[in-house]
Amino acid sequence: MGRPNPPPSETGPAPLIARPVDPPPPHIRAAPGRFTRENTAIAAAFVLFVLLGCATAALGSAMPALRREYGGGNLVIVYNLGAFLTIAVLGFGRWSERARALSTGPLAGAFVVGCLVIAWAPDRLTLIPGVALAGAGYGGLALALNSAFARGFGERRVTMLNLLNGAFGAGAVCGPIAVAMADDPGTVFLLLAVAIPLTWPVHTRAAAGAPADHTPAEPVPVPVPVRQRAGTWAPFALLTFVYAGIETGIGAWESTHLTELGTGSGAAAVFTALFWTSLALGRLLVPVLAPDVPPGRLVVGGLAGATLLLPFAAFGAATPVVYASVGVALAPVLPSALAWMAAVTGPAVADRSTATLLTASMIGGACLSLPVQLAADSGHPAAIPWTFAAIGCVACAAALLTMRTTRPRD
Template sequence: MSAISRAHLPEAGRPLLGTVAVIASCVAFMVIGALQALYGPAIPALREEYGISPAAAGLSLSAHFVGALLGVLVYHLLRGRLNERLLLGGSYVLMAAGAAAFAFAPSWLPALAGTFVIGLGFGGIDYGLNQLFAVGFGNRSTAMLNLLNGHFGIGAIAGPALIGWLGADHYPEIFVGLGVVSLLILVTLGGVASRESEPATADGAATGGARALPVIAGFIGIYVLHVAIETGVGGWEPTHLEAVGYGAATAATATSAYWAAMTIGRFVVAPLSLRWSAPSILTVCCAGMAGFLLLATVPTLAPYAYFGVGLTIAPIFPTCLPWLNRAVPGVAAAGAYVIAASMIGGVAFPPLLGAVVDTMDVTTLPLVLFGLAVACALLSRWLRRNVPDPGGVAESRAAQGPEPVTTRES
């Protein structure tokens, strides 16, 4: 077994995640995807129940993301002191407790506190499972991370569908149900290794210090920019499509298709990542993003172009994380930095894009996002040239040489 392969096993020789734990992790990502997507559809019921304005109701998602950001940072700080099972278990319990508090809150402020607690658990699960999948499957980590994050998309589609089926006034039951699922996942934590082993340093990796800083900064740039584009399209696509002549129903359907493409893209890339290296996938995705956003400036092509943006943006988050961990194995906080950056981007960029739209015109939105995509593509090109992917698929196969010819006995 190579040094890199051994890096993905704990010292006892046991895999970081057993089969049941992998399945439970995918269910957990469906739960966090559903929870994040439920706040918007629940707003009408929240306004009626608590007598609040739309802006106040929108604070539920803001409180959730503030909690999630703090959850990532706390989980990272505690990783060296507490084992993975305890941290994940605590995150599941927090998410369940927050869901119950939100569902049964007697007034709006306790409800907001509930969304903050949901966010704390959400952030821990998001960071903890992404990190375990990023280092726990060797050369298959990129494929497995795309699979994991694809289940987030399934949950994000299913959550609003449940609201639509049961009615917005039944949001408390849905939140409580998801909290119960979170608690049930606790019984599968025996399949999670208590601790990760120290990652091995591969040739070409930046182990830490000054050499690692520009590498981490490059990945943070990729994460911030692609999340800005993701939230920009998700938030402003309906407005843009209506501005260029589409009806409200068509614009809403096209936006749903965009989010569905985010899920499809991850499942499609999962098997492709077993043959293509992470730098290659990132380069193609960033170029594709830019190309489709340019096509979105043509009104007749815009709905289809946005679907293409969803397909190409989807693999970036789960593809870059294993590459980052392999590139800077000596910087334990690297994963926390980029995941936190992605959350900050999700909070900060929607109002910034709103300000741009107010000062210019919503029809310029694709061009603004195209500029961000070009910057993302330039960063991806720099990373590909200056940050090799030690232990990646293409590199590992090249190092192994041609596979031996075997014969089958009859």
């Protein structure tokens, strides 16, 4: 008889045995060009942000007409305050991820009702609660989706957040154009109220969580003391607080500035759309033109460029072009700030960090609109861009402070 075969250990390495392989993460598993649940939910998030941008920009462009019909006042402040309250409650309350995801349905409903009230309000006392309700829906939806995108996508979060907010900018382009084309601004908000429910079945899944962060390069963040966390978050909050005064302010007051210079209300609304167009295009081009630039440098460079350009808007002939150029410069600031903070704090606290920045943004948009309104009421149109330039100087200082006091993992 021949000698029996020795065990594998005596003849060399053991033969390879097929082992089950874990399924790839959702964002890899989704095949290009196929309609998966993940791709559909993300697409719905983009569509929803287009509609939110359309409503937000339409309100600013419709403000001259609304002020003539319902009296003076700053409806943008009311809109931002409604958004701020919702972000504060959802962002800092002890809510589970499932509860936050399920809240997107009622938030979308609040936005729809608010748009309907704006469209059909018989008087000012009815209009103001409708604007606040629409703002509340907008704020909650913006928090849910920005948090989901900041929490997921790993190293692609800068790209995806710029694309998401680029969708908002694309909608903001359509808002002023729609106001200029419509006989009554209320028609625009009525159409938005009809369109929003079409995204309900799928944007809830997007808010429940974008593809999880599977990037192994970033270690799981270790919880830090509250005092240390506040010291990290405060510069970011200051940065977005001041930045919102520029972006929201231009979107709300460019039409007023141009009409004071003698431009017709329809043309002023179109030029405001040009600002939102440049903002949207800039955000869509960031992943192409600056894919490897750290988010901190994008923030500082964008704010510096906008601040240098804004004084030139005081010259009437160049005003629309200057505002459009400022839109390009501002484009990467907010999405990159969200990605920057997520890289510093880690995706585990994305909901709270995103809520911090969006809350600061809403407060800044409301508070810093007041000095712009004073400039608009002064009777000197040039005071409006100079006020924006002053706010830009403060924003640049806040961005440099943030770079100095934080160490992002770029």
